[in-house]
């Protein structure tokens with residue numbers, strides 16, 4: 001039993017589990033922001049332009065088709081918003097140039113300028 005608890009502790013304390021937990025919490029908080037943006041900002045704007053997009057009154061006999069359409073429309077709005085956010089974030093993330101290996105003097109192994117003709121450390125003539 002003690003071994004099981006130890007194993008569980010190791011599992012729960014693994015970095016990626018903690019990272020995942022943080023991701024879930026932040027994802028939940030972020031989801032609330034996205035929901036608020038859609039419900040409080042975007043839906044009223046769309047409503048102002050196209051009229052309130054409420055399909056919940058549409059029914060097909062006992063089938064609440066309108067609620068389903070509302071859910072689909074909400075999903076599409078959220079998907080488009082997230083797409084725009086991800087696109088903006090990707091644009092901000094500039095591709096970093098890979099770290100260049102510094103040129104080394106073949107005689108003293110000191111770091112030197114790429115176009116140096118003489119080593120500033122050991123004064124050796126460089127090719």
Ligand SMILES: [Zn+2]
Nearest residue numbers: 105108119122
């Ligand atoms: Zn040198």
